[in-house]
Amino acid sequence: MQDFGAAFGLALHLIATGDDNLLEIVVLSLKVSFSALTLSCLIGLPLGAFLVVRPFWGRGVVVAVLNAMMGLPPVVIGLLVYLALSRAGPMGWLGLLYTPTAMIIAQTLLIAPIVAALARQVLEGLYSEYDEQFRSFGISRLRAAAALVVDGRYGLVTVALAGFGRAVAEVGAVIIVGGNIDHLTRVMTTAIALETSKGDLGMALALGIILMSIALGVNLAAGGLRSVAERQAYA
């Protein structure tokens, strides 16, 4: 354990000096996870709102499936995307395996259900309040869904941040479809796994500190937004 102090010192040194290798990994991580989050919101928010405003036969089943998908293990998603994108797979001709695009696809599949399921929960409470007034004014379902997303914006930011936290911290999916290739598909989590097994604890710890800082920052931002929303009585 005498390594620990040295490793910690090296980690702080790497962060303080803005080590190029470290920076490259952090930037790629954020790029991949933000792209996945954007796609997930484009899919998940309308889906969540649609599930609220449009009653249909079997909606309960869809919601149950969506909720269950929130707990999907990242490695399983990684495996499925790997099968689809591998050379023999149905989308192998795209040549996307071991690229950041493949990682974005995998993370999108991982967090889109989370965004959709949590958005549905947030918007459902709002809709129970608006429903009768909307029907009285003859508001169409499409317009009602859009209004819910706009009015639920503060709650939905929290939902998005939860999705981002999950994406940026997962390792199973990106390591399978990305392959942890240096300078190409190496992100924070896969690098931590690799550096730890190599014994380069300084680099691993530096990445770990940054990852945790991001998680903390994201949560502080969510809390700040919430208090703004409460001050404006929008929560």
Place this chain on the structure above:
Amino acid sequence: MPERLRPLSPPAVPHAAQPKAKQAAADRPEPSPRDRARPGALRVEGLVLEAQGQRLVDIEHLALPAGGVTMVMGLNGAGKSLFLRLIHGLITPSHGWISWGEVPCGPATSATQALVFQKPVLLRRSAAANVDFVLRARGLDRATRRDRTAEMLARVGLEGRARQPARLLSGGEQQRLALARALAIRPQVLLLDEATASLDPASVLAIERIVTDTARAGTKVIFITHDIGQARRLADDVAFLHRGRLAEHRPADRFFVGPQSESALAYLEGRILL
């Protein structure tokens, strides 16, 4: 013209709560033949709403004049709010016929009506954006929306509050905003469900003035209230509901002098009749 929307079925439950003496037809403030085709003329025949084997609303016949203010009164649970939602088309009745100016109740009639709830349902946006939202849903262009929004906010005395978050307004201001939004669609019928129930006297007065002006301008107003003073101030005619039934419907001056149904008399005297 179809006579009925849905087949009328004979009541399954004996009418235990039937008023003893049937109200004389001549005494009812019904629309004149000329008025019957106007969009504010409500006609209800054999209206029944049942849920879990209970008859929540059971109104054999009611016809309201096409204009003026009709106050709907009755104890809690008398079916007033359900009645309002039925005639607005928010709830589908179990049986019966509802029409507005000879047009069956449906999307076409409810589009010309606005309902203000006891607790205002405001969007989490500015006051002006709340009014703009319903105007945009009606497909009005930007310039018209802007002018109409300003006009309506001024009408309810909220012109200085346009950009404030709607939910930071006081209770009375919120209800006035809800009223401005309802009036923005230029409804032919304005429905109010205890819209002043939890407001201070000044706010109540402000809303009553707007409602009176609206009625004078030709909009039919149907207003649920528990406030006898308010009913006296506003009513042209009063429909009194008791346990889901229409106990009586009479011109206001005659209703307040001497109601004919036992339940209305008890209500006005402050007795509880179960």
